[in-house]
Each structure stands twice: as structure tokens, then as C-alpha cells.
Amino acid sequence: MLIVMKSDATEREIEDVLSIVKDLGFRAHPLPGATRTAIAITGNQGAVDPTHFENLPGVAEAIRVTKPYKLITLDLRPEKTVVRVGGDAAIGGEELALIAGPCAVESRAQAFAIAEAVRRSGARFFRGGAFKPRTSPYAFQGLGEEGLKILAEIREAYGLKIVTEALDDHGVDMVERYGDVIQIGARNMQNFSLLRRAGRSHLPILLKRGLSATLDEWLLAAEYVMAEGNYNVILCERGVRTFAQHTRNTLDLAAIPAVRRISHLPVVIDPSHGTGHNYMVAPLARAGVACGADGLIIEVHDQPERALSDGAQALTLEQYEQLVAEVRAIHEVIAPATVG
């Protein structure tokens, strides 16, 4: 940490800060400058809370330097984590992970029709919500366990790995029974009880970025899961909330290189929620892959205009098939670029 004193701070005020730093068990390094003194603090193992210093007399600012995460860092593991799913699939490896399916499982017929098509187009993972977090209490909330059973059947029928959301501890129990990857949604990114429960699961966790989460908050949410022992975390950028009105969310693709620079965890992109509009999904999916994403999670529906939720952003089966061809070609082009 660095404490910057006011330009008119007195000797006494500087002494007081030095003494408090020492009391806390750290080393203080006074750095007199042309107009003001700064005090660097070392010797701390973790991050020091700047709020201890901010209101002391003579202090202008307290700046945090050490980051509070450990397990997610390249310091701990310099190579990218490849998350194995169900024995024969992976996210974070050389192959682009293709996750596709409806926003919500609506019926057996609907889910099977979509699963058959996305499997044929090349997807290895099937997404579909059985428990839906809806802004309104009066909106369709998902089929619950019945939906999970349909998903389990799809795994049997098509060999697709099942990625599906849990909203609470009970939901985690259920997904553990029927699914392959537990999704933690954006609205639950800082539901710390749920993160801890996910950290005790044997299944990988797909952790969506919160609607207005900073990079540090997102990585610390992953750290919560890992701190409980579950190292199989996949980060998912799904757009953040901004003033912009032409999209539902603003997809922040710079999160991909930003995560890469700090963390070994793989990152997938959700251009469906990240834009909210059908016509934007393919361009942004291509962009995500060109930017170095490890995979794409995309909403696909056989009849988007009749979907029970989020129909406007779902791709048709044909659109998805074409998109897969495009993103695979881009992935091939950039493969050498992103190795280094």
C-alpha cells in the first residue's frame, strides 16, 4: 500500500501514520517528495485495507497495491487450466468449446429438436435452464427437476455435456445429480453462500460475470469457489450494464486479454445475453473467438418467436450452423497468434 500525505501535512501527522503502520506489524518507508511525502508499506502478506488510513489527519489518499487473490493467478499456475468435463470433453484446451441450446428447457420435444441440431452443427455442450432467475415473479421460472430429467436424457441420446444453472444449494444438489457443469448466473456472482456450496461440488463451475462486476470482483468470486477446493472454474463474460441502449448489455471483450494476463482460468463468451438481439449474436460471437475466447455459449431455439424467455436473442438452427463454420475458420486463423 501507498499512503500519500497532503502537501501541508505536519511532521507530527507523518510520524503518527508511521507509528500506526508499525503497530499493525508492517514496515513503513517514508518517501519525501518535492511537494509532499508518500509512505510505502511493505511486509504485509495479503492486501492491507486502505480504509484504516484514509481518515487519519494529514492523509490525502491511501492506494492499494497488492491484489487480494491467490489461487486464480498465473503466479500459482503459469499455464492455462484445461477444465475436463465428464471424461471426454474439455474447456480451455486447443479445441473451441461450443455450448448451445435454449434459454430455458420448455418441453421434451423442444429440447430434443434443438439438441439434435446443435449436435449436428458441432456443439459438444448443451445449455438449457431448468431453474430460471427472472426479474419478475410472474414470469416463467423453469420446469425445475422435470427440466433436468429432460437434460439428462439429452446427454444419453446425443452425448452432449449438460451445462445448466443452479440458483441455490438445492439447485446445486439437483444439477449434481443430472448435469455436467453448474452455471452460476450473473445475478448470483456475489451470492457468497452459493459460491461456497459450488466450491464443494465435484462438478466444474461456469461462473458468469456480474452485471457490473469489476475484473477483481469476478476473479475473487472464482477465488471463493477455489478456496473451497473446486479448481475447475470457467469464467464467462456475458456483457455488463452501461448507459448504452442499442444492446441489452455491453459485451466487454477486453475482459479476455485482461483475464489472460492475470489468471490461468479459461474464459468463454456469451454473445446472446451479451447483446440481447438476434442480429448481433453472430458478429459478436465471431469477435469473441477472434479475441481469444476458449468457447462460446449461445442460445439457439427451433422457434425463437415462440420461446418462453429471451426469444429475441436466440439464433435459429440454421443461423447456428452457419455461425459454427465461421467461428471455426477464425479460430484456425488465430490459433498461432494466441499461443504466445
Place this chain on the structure above:
Amino acid sequence: MLIVMKSDATEREIEDVLSIVKDLGFRAHPLPGATRTAIAITGNQGAVDPTHFENLPGVAEAIRVTKPYKLITLDLRPEKTVVRVGGDAAIGGEELALIAGPCAVESRAQAFAIAEAVRRSGARFFRGGAFKPRTSPYAFQGLGEEGLKILAEIREAYGLKIVTEALDDHGVDMVERYGDVIQIGARNMQNFSLLRRAGRSHLPILLKRGLSATLDEWLLAAEYVMAEGNYNVILCERGVRTFAQHTRNTLDLAAIPAVRRISHLPVVIDPSHGTGHNYMVAPLARAGVACGADGLIIEVHDQPERALSDGAQALTLEQYEQLVAEVRAIHEVIAPATVG
């Protein structure tokens, strides 16, 4: 809902939209304009999902008109709700509700020292976290049930009503045993499982606005609680996340008149989290009261520089005492202004 057709939409495309609207059981009103046709939809009881129409050929835009909430509205109850707490206290009535205490309960001695002082200054409610949602898994997470027991003792000793946060179902059970008002934090505003559990509680709910929640999302979170039968909801504005860096959050006081225009629920202001800096708390607390807030929830600490969390924003006991005098004077001045 209003569907706006593209200026080059064909007759056939317009016919198709009209026919789909009728299929859904609604009435369609075509409105030919100078450059384009719009189609108004009526006959729907609740909100219609615009996504059903957005991708149809010839459609430029689908605009939602009906709001999806009911129970929170002035249509349902035209007068402001006065939430009774524990028989002899209230939030939303004529008296300004003063809620004060430390960020976290750290020890019996600390909590009692603060409680004694804020009671003397005029507070009727004591805040203090036993379960703390912390961004980092390695930060102090609260004393748990031990903290709740200290809070219950404070109620006995000083007659203060206890406002404290629950992070999950287990936490709600515990607060029901020891506290008076259950706080749902900003990070859990869209933890729909938790909202439903809170809706089945006999205690009032203080519902903080999410870090980037729109007004509608916040009101719908309250609707989740009320839809389960608990009508005693207090809204709490605690600042939203913006690009600004001089504050921890940007306190959005316009939320007060905005809520008033739509809802009967009372609104309190949290200038501590809403600013994050000690020197901003008093000015923004005064501003909140001048803007018509029903109460203030403020962090107070006997030794802010030694607080285990959020010390930078806590008021000292003396600062709090002075603030109460100021806000009461302002409340008196504006009382006639806000009656109408």
C-alpha cells in the same frame, strides 16, 4: 405494447404481425403514419414480452408499455406504507427513522459502546452485520450467531430494534430468532430464492438496491417478497456503480421521488455505502432527508480507524450526534413540502 414497423415493411409483413397478435389472444390496432405503420396491442392483462415480435420480418422495434409489477404500486395502495417494527417503532411514518451502528459486530464491548451512544443521539434502530458479504474470501466474514446474540442483548439493554443482514435461508432463520428487520444486501437483490424466503418471514425486510439495478428491477425484487405474502418491505438506496472515482458508489437520490411516484413503499438512504468516505456521509445524509427520505441507515464506530471492515466510511460517535441534530432540523423544514 407498441410494435413499430420499418418504413419499407410490406402489407404482407404487417398482416403477419396482426395475425400473430390475434393468435396470442390480444387486440391489434394498426396505426398507419406518414412514414411507417405502428401497431398497438391491447387486451393483455400483464406485460407482453416484446421479444416475441422483435425479429419478425418488417418489425423495426417492439416497445413495452405495461409495467410488470402490481403489489408495490400506488394503484394497489395509494397511501404510503408505514412498516411497524416490533410494536413500538415504525419506518415510513412522520418520524424520521434513524438506523445506526457498526458495519460489522466485532465484539460485545464495541457493539455496546456504539449502541449506547447512538441511542443517546436519538437512533431507534441498531444496525450491525453478523454475516458479512465480503468481496474476498479471505476477509473477515462476521461473528455469525455469536454476533446475533450480542445484537439481541443490545435490544434488551437499549430498546433499539435490530436491523441485520441475512445472506441465505439459514441466515433468515437466525435473524428471525434474534432480530427485528431482515436486511437483504445489494449483492443479493436478485437472489430470487432468498427473496422468496424473505417473503415468507414475519419480519419486515429492508431491501437494498443492487449495484446496477434499474428502478424496475428493484421494485420487482420487492414484488418477489410481497408476492409471497410479506408486505412489510422497506427500500434502501445505497448508491449505484458508475464511472465516477471520487466515491465508492454514486448515491442516486432521484430514486426517492421516482419510487414515490410509483410505489407506496418507504425509502431509506444509506449514505455510508453510498459514498464510502467519512467526510461525505453527513452532507449526503442531509441531502437524503431534504430529498424526502423516510430514514437514514448510517455506519457509526467508536474507533473507525480500527474497524474490521469499512472503517473509512464510519462516522465517529460525535459526528453522528451532530448529524442527527442537523437532519432533524431539515426534516422539520421540509415536512410540509413532502406531505403533498
Place this chain on the structure above:
Amino acid sequence: MLIVMKSDATEREIEDVLSIVKDLGFRAHPLPGATRTAIAITGNQGAVDPTHFENLPGVAEAIRVTKPYKLITLDLRPEKTVVRVGGDAAIGGEELALIAGPCAVESRAQAFAIAEAVRRSGARFFRGGAFKPRTSPYAFQGLGEEGLKILAEIREAYGLKIVTEALDDHGVDMVERYGDVIQIGARNMQNFSLLRRAGRSHLPILLKRGLSATLDEWLLAAEYVMAEGNYNVILCERGVRTFAQHTRNTLDLAAIPAVRRISHLPVVIDPSHGTGHNYMVAPLARAGVACGADGLIIEVHDQPERALSDGAQALTLEQYEQLVAEVRAIHEVIAPATVG
């Protein structure tokens, strides 16, 4: 500045950074920590550009410490600036500065009717645009010089000081001829040519905060004006752009204490643009004064529903009269609180 090295930075990389710092003429202070080395830089007169260091091998982060402004600071002038306007009026003194009038001057009759009323209610300053910055090229752009002449007549007739916007050098010339305070609008806050021209004017400058300006950018815009010799700058908070949709802008009242802590310049609040809705103006105006604002600039119209621009946010003459009574009462209550 503080340079934080990566935890795996080599001795050689650290040496290289130290050597570059010395080459730039500064002193480097290496601070070896538990997990990584930081390097503090002193000896710089102004701010050092962190970008010189950010991409050097082994560097994790470069953190700016010294702020680049001088003239606006309390270091330079510890007491608040009182901006004198036209001999017998002031902004920043003990009296609350009341600036009121229509968004745009629309006609002589309209402007006189409003001026007469706001003068009677207690305003000392009259606002009204002759040059209007409009988002659409097809919207009403103001009456130009004809509007300024009407404003000059109003000064004669009612003794009100004229606050009006200039959009370019020519506009500054014109306002210098007819007005008393030159307003620089939010959209021009970083129009550096215009700021320099304003800095060479003999009239005070009311500088609105940009739609997404940080505190530092806003203060540096004032620094641009002052660097040319014009020290009479009044800052005006008028709301910033956020994701929120219940207001046109989010009024950031925390800017008042934030400016106070750094700068001697007075701050006025614009709750009209800061909210965009008539029913929010009075509560937020009261809040601004309770927060310590030096004045209020408010849109008032005799027939808001017929206004040529921004009618939705204008107060009626009666609403303004009532508001003045309220804010004066609040100003009296908090006067002792804000002296210190």
C-alpha cells in the same frame, strides 16, 4: 508515481526500470516486499505519465500519485473563492446564489414574464439560452443575438445578472457584449479551444460538468480556464450519464464535498438537467442545498407544456416560488454545519 513489479520480475528487469527513472531525471526508491518489489518515484515537479513504464518487461502496474492540477487547489488558495458578478452580486459567498429562467429565450414576452416572476421569488441571476446545443440538427437552435438583446433588456429592467451559454469563440464575443456570466455547457467541457478563449474573458465562467467527466477531468477543465488568467470559475454539477432510466441524468451530489476537499472553486447544482423531470426538481434542489451547494440553476417557464425545449423539466412560476422558500430555510439550518 509507484511502479509495481511482477512477482516473477528478474533482478535485471528491476535494474532496467531504475535506470530509466534516473534517465528521466527523477529519483527511484526500490521497495522490496514479501512477494514483489515496488519502485517509488520522487523528484518530479508535475505528474509523471505512467504509460512510459507500463509495458516495460517485469512491470505489473504503474500508479499515478501526483495530481496534474495546481491553480484550482486548496494548496494554492485555502479559502473558498467568491466570484463577484457585475459589482453587486456574488456566487460562493454566504448567500445562496439563485439562478433561474427558461431553457431557451423564446420571445421577449416569454422572457419578461419569467424574469419578473423569478425576480419576485428572490432570484438574483437570470438564465436563458440564446445559442442552444441541440442533439438533433433539426431542433430549435435558439434566437442568437436577438435572444441576447432580450436578455440585456431584462438586466436593465429587473437588475438580474445574465447567465447564458456560448458554444464557440463567436458566442463568447457576443456574451461578453450582452451578458454577465458565460456558461460552458456539458458537451463542451473538454472543448479545449473554447476553454482557452473563456480563460481570456473578463467575465466569470460557469463550467458545467461533462456527461461522463471524472472529477479530475472537470477540475482540469477549470484549470484550462484559469491557466489563461481567468480565475472566476464556478463549477456546475448537472448530472452524469449512467445506466439508470428513471432520470435523464444521475445527479451526483457527492461531487460537492469532493470538490470542497480539493478546490476553492464554488459549486452550483442544476437539478433541472440533473433529473429531466419536473416532479424531481424540487426534491433534488433541496438536496443540493442540504449538501452544501453554493447555488442552484433552475429552469422555470410560464407555460412549460409549450416550451420549445426541455419543457418536461421546467418548474412553473408557482413551483419556483415555493421552492425558494424551502431551500432558503434549509440553507439557514445547515449554514453552521458547512462553515467548518
Place this chain on the structure above:
Amino acid sequence: MLIVMKSDATEREIEDVLSIVKDLGFRAHPLPGATRTAIAITGNQGAVDPTHFENLPGVAEAIRVTKPYKLITLDLRPEKTVVRVGGDAAIGGEELALIAGPCAVESRAQAFAIAEAVRRSGARFFRGGAFKPRTSPYAFQGLGEEGLKILAEIREAYGLKIVTEALDDHGVDMVERYGDVIQIGARNMQNFSLLRRAGRSHLPILLKRGLSATLDEWLLAAEYVMAEGNYNVILCERGVRTFAQHTRNTLDLAAIPAVRRISHLPVVIDPSHGTGHNYMVAPLARAGVACGADGLIIEVHDQPERALSDGAQALTLEQYEQLVAEVRAIHEVIAPATVG
């Protein structure tokens, strides 16, 4: 426009709105619904200002439907505009437009070294600021006319077209003398005087999106230029301001498909300002091209660590060469995808 009445609006209030609409010369269509009445307005040529209605008794909301732009729309010109530059170059055609060069022209030697290299890598346009808009008045402000002369020499020497910024009318005069494309920077996107002057120029205008500009505001800024007669406008997405801290700005690539859906104007991407960090530029540049951008404007420097401005985001000459190879390969892959 659509006016939504409150659920308790009286017959009389509805009549009053209908009568005001007719007075304004429009047609009103009352649409009684299950819980409330809406009133659609048609017959207006341009957009109707919702603020005329918002405060009328009984009105809940007034929703704008018609967009206020004309010249930028696909309605006016259904095919993408190809902006011809200096006879033998173009932006918006089949070839990806590659614009590269230093943030600021610092010296003849620097500019020539960079120009020679980017020309060899494949760039057809050279960027470099002679007039620099700097946040601080004390930062390097560019070489002015001397810089423009160097740029003109580079055009002669390498056949590169010159893209350079003008900050005011005088700057436009100067760039018209020495350059090929006039850049309007993000901070001037709503400097309407400057936009009008640019609209009277014979040179194409590269119009950067403002820091927090909505899509509509950006397109209307282009409309300002076109309304004066200059139809050669190139839009440039350069990132917007959000809460995110891992980037200088958040690059909003969804702006590309959003513009495409409404406008015929070409769009280029600036990943240098859009990210602010060297290591993010290549991934985001690839993403921009994959998303369908018509070109890239990128900062390149022969000695980034010694750049006088924005060194942290500049690519080295080698990095740029490699990037061009990557983006060309991606452009080839997606060419068929973006034709439709």
C-alpha cells in the same frame, strides 16, 4: 409517439390530451386497454418532443417512436457508403481500411520512421495528431502547423493518405490545406459549431463516438455534418466510459451491427483508445474485424516507451506488421458472412 395514461386518469384528462394533440396538428388515436388508456399520435413528419405531454394531468409516460435522423439512414440510401479518399483510396469498400501511425507527430524523424514501416506492413492511411486535445493544460499539445507539414511530406514520400484531428474552425482550415481526412475527436462529438464547419468541408470526416454517446447521439452528430452537405462521414467506435477499470475505455463492438442496421455509413474501430493497453490492442483489433468493421485505426510507435503521449497503448512496428497479417486473414474468412 405513444402517450400512456395513468390507470386512474379521468375521462376529462384523456379528452384534454386528445385536444392538445389536435392543436399541434397531429392525429390522436385513443386505445382503451384492460387497465389504462394509451394514445397513439400519427401525422407528424419528424419526431414529436415527448416533454410536451409528460407533465399533463393523468399522463403516466410519453414514449418517442419516430427517430429524428434522416440522412444517415438506410431508408435514404440502402447501400453502404464507400467514402473515397484522395482519388485512389477508400473506406467502406471491400478492402479493409488500415489507418496507422503515432498518437502525436513528435518530429520529422519519428513520423517518417513509423510511416515507412506501416506502409510496408500494408497501411494505406497515416494517422498522427498535430493538434492534441489533452486533459491537462500542461501536457504536450502537439506541433501544430509544423506537424501538419510533416504529415504532408509523408503523403508525398509514401503515398499514404493523412488522417488528422481538428479541434476548431482554424484547425479545419489547416487540415484542409495539408490532410486528406479530418478527424473529429470523441470530446468534440457534440461540438455542434465544429460539426457544422466540418459539414462545409470538401474532405471526408472521421467522426469518433463520444465517451458516453448513445447510438442516436452519435448518428445525429453525423447528421449535423451531412445536413451541411458533406456526405463523406466515417464513424469511428473508440470505446465508451464505464465502471470497468481493466481498460481505459470499454470497446463497444456491438456498435458495428447496430450502426449497420440503421445507417449506410462505414464504421472503423480504434482498439488503441478503445483499450488503452498495448497487450489488448491486437486481440481487440482482430475482434473488430471479425465483427465486420470497415477498417482499423491503430497507434503505432517506433519507441513506445518514449512517446510524448499515450505510449502505453501504441504497438511496436513489429507488432503492427504481425497484426495486419492476422486481421487480413480474418477479413478474408468473414467476407462472405458480412456481405448479406
